[in-house]
Amino acid sequence: MSESNPNSHLVAKSGFFTGLHPGMGTAAKGMIAFFVIFTVLNVDLAGGLYKSVRAWIEGWFSWYYISLLIGVMFFCFWLMVSKFGKLRLGDDDSRPEFGNFSWFAMLFSAGIGVGILFFGVAEPIFYFDNSGAFGYPNNPHADMVGHMEMDMLRARDAMRVAFFHWGFHGWALYVLVGLCLAYFGFRKKLPLTMRSTLYPILGERIYGPWGHLVDLLAVFGSVFGIATSLGLGSTQIATGLNVLFGLEVTLTLKIVLIVIVSVIATASTVSGVARGIRFISEWNIWLSIALLLAFVVLGPGKWLMAFFITSLGDYLWNFIPMGFWTATEAPNVAWQGGWTIFYWGWWIAWAPLVGIFIARISYGRTIREFMVGVLCVPTVAVFFWLCMFGGTAIWQEMHMAGGPAAEGGAGIIATVRNWELPGALYGTIANIGQTSWMGDMSWTAWPLSLLATVLLVSWFVTSADSGTLVITTMLSMGDENPPNKFRIIWGVGIGATAIALLMSGGLNALQTALIATAFPISFLIMAMVWGLCKSLREDPTAAPMEAEQAETPDGTHLTQDLTA
Numbered sequence: 001m002s003e004s005n006p007n008s009h010l011v012a013k014s015g016f017f018t019g020l021h022p023g024m025g026t027a028a029k030g031m032i033a034f035f036v037i038f039t040v041l042n043v044d045l046a047g048g049l050y051k052s053v054r055a056w057i058e059g060w061f062s063w064y065y066i067s068l069l070i071g072v073m074f075f076c077f078w079l080m081v082s083k084f085g086k087l088r089l090g091d092d093d094s095r096p097e098f099g100n101f102s103w104f105a106m107l108f109s110a111g112i113g114v115g116i117l118f119f120g121v122a123e124p125i126f127y128f129d130n131s132g133a134f135g136y137p138n139n140p141h142a143d144m145v146g147h148m149e150m151d152m153l154r155a156r157d158a159m160r161v162a163f164f165h166w167g168f169h170g171w172a173l174y175v176l177v178g179l180c181l182a183y184f185g186f187r188k189k190l191p192l193t194m195r196s197t198l199y200p201i202l203g204e205r206i207y208g209p210w211g212h213l214v215d216l217l218a219v220f221g222s223v224f225g226i227a228t229s230l231g232l233g234s235t236q237i238a239t240g241l242n243v244l245f246g247l248e249v250t251l252t253l254k255i256v257l258i259v260i261v262s263v264i265a266t267a268s269t270v271s272g273v274a275r276g277i278r279f280i281s282e283w284n285i286w287l288s289i290a291l292l293l294a295f296v297v298l299g300p301g302k303w304l305m306a307f308f309i310t311s312l313g314d315y316l317w318n319f320i321p322m323g324f325w326t327a328t329e330a331p332n333v334a335w336q337g338g339w340t341i342f343y344w345g346w347w348i349a350w351a352p353l354v355g356i357f358i359a360r361i362s363y364g365r366t367i368r369e370f371m372v373g374v375l376c377v378p379t380v381a382v383f384f385w386l387c388m389f390g391g392t393a394i395w396q397e398m399h400m401a402g403g404p405a406a407e408g409g410a411g412i413i414a415t416v417r418n419w420e421l422p423g424a425l426y427g428t429i430a431n432i433g434q435t436s437w438m439g440d441m442s443w444t445a446w447p448l449s450l451l452a453t454v455l456l457v458s459w460f461v462t463s464a465d466s467g468t469l470v471i472t473t474m475l476s477m478g479d480e481n482p483p484n485k486f487r488i489i490w491g492v493g494i495g496a497t498a499i500a501l502l503m504s505g506g507l508n509a510l511q512t513a514l515i516a517t518a519f520p521i522s523f524l525i526m527a528m529v530w531g532l533c534k535s536l537r538e539d540p541t542a543a544p545m546e547a548e549q550a551e552t553p554d555g556t557h558l559t560q561d562l563t564a
């Protein structure tokens with residue numbers, strides 16, 4: 001264990017759990033084992049139960065999720081420009097541990113990861129479609145203004161909805177959780193765990209059962225969030241290998257892929273943030289830039305850039321009223337529950353994992369710098385990605401073989417209607433060479449598919465390694481360099497969990513359960529806002545403490561002075 005951990009008196013000094021909190025370690029393993037066994041042995045029962053809970057939440061509390069996301073976003077905008085923006089996440093003389101490029105690369109990799117590859121084409125195309133093939137409108141925001149034809153107006157509306165689900169509302173959750181953790185962890189010298197954000201409310205009780213419960217909830221979301229992503233994402237990697245080498249997409253292939261990703265991620269986690277995690281995150285960014293440039297250069301670049309500017313302006317003009325929209329008609333209610341509320345729940349469920357990791361890499365930055373960096377830079381990058389990938393697919397549908405309504409068009413809409421989402425990306429790549437302004441560039445399909453598949457693997461690795469580090473950090477009571485033994489145990493355990501759920505068919509059920517965990521986490525987020533405001537109000541200068549001081553001006557005790 002790191003000798004610099006100020007909370008070393010709270011963890012075991014000998015035995016198997018050396019470096020970890022014994023009770024937390026045991027409870028976390030037991031809780032996860034119970035849920036895995038219950039889901040694996042009773043897939044149908046578990047799936048039905050999780051689905052019922054999720055349906056109840058979406059049916060009765062859509063208004064609550066909508067209100068929460070709006071409140072969090074406006075709170076972040078206010079705090080960004082407030083007088084507290086100049087405070088550093090650390091002592092007044094602290095400075096950032098990582099340069100801007102490394103910082104942006106790591107927070108982007110942890111916050112988005114493989115999702116933008118999985119949904120980058122499929123989601124905008126889904127909203128562009130007008131078939132209503134799933135029993136509800138593909139895009140009620142377009143339908144309500146009469147944009148029913150698959151033309152440029154509907155294309156713009158499709159991109160606006162995609163931006164909405166990946167934009168300020170979701171990133172504001174990551175900003176808030178990450179800021180609270182960094183503030184109480186680096187400024188107040190409390191453990192870098194979720195429990196510390198409740199100190200202004202619970203005081204010393206954060207080291208008791210309530211604190212354990214909060215951290216265990218975060219561990220649950222982290223483990224199963226990564227496990228379900230590994231399991232479901234292995235399908236898209238397998239699809240890429242099928243396109244590249246003709247390998248059949250089988251269960252065995254998916255298991256092998258999970259093993260490979262888990263091994264690489266565990267090795268990256270053991271090497272630490274400054275080495276493995278930073279290197280792979282920066283590698284992701286460079287590969288992503290290369291793939292983006294290929295779409296722009298080979299595809300309809302001029303059209304895409306104009307489409308991006310138009311779509312960005314449309315989003316900025318409409319994202320606030322869209323955030324307040326609450327569906328009342330049955331078809332629209334079904335769409336909002338299946339998409340917007342699903343996304344809000346997914347962002348909330350992932351917030352503890354991503355927030356802790358972002359806090360871990362943000363020491364020394366000011367609150368304003370942190371909030372602008374995390375809220376704005378990744379959001380614009382995601383928008384550009386969605387527009388280049390989704391926009392290319394939309395352009396292909398409107399220009400190939402007479403457009404989307406004609407037989408033998410681009411085929412991307414048909415792929416998404418069949419819910420073959422992994423194939424949408426590779427179908428778009430295959431079409432690029434056929435429609436390039438440079439002539440017949442069909443030969444580019446294979447290398448671009450290879451690049452996309454390599455990028456899929458590296459994105460999965462960054463999600464897994466950052467998640468493993470977060471889990472072991474929480475179980476070691478905030479040690480930024482938790483014992484390597486437990487990094488390996490949890491890295492292997494997450495991979496094994498994904499394989500067990502994949503083999504039993506329980507991944508989709510557990511994904512639904514993960515969304516349901518967003519409900520209790522949402523109350524934790526509201527408490528964090530209250531606690532942060534209380535601490536800032538009582539200690540507006542957040543003055544650095546002298547070594548002999550027992551507590552800060554707002555009453556937060558130094559953890560070194562606590563008794564176990």
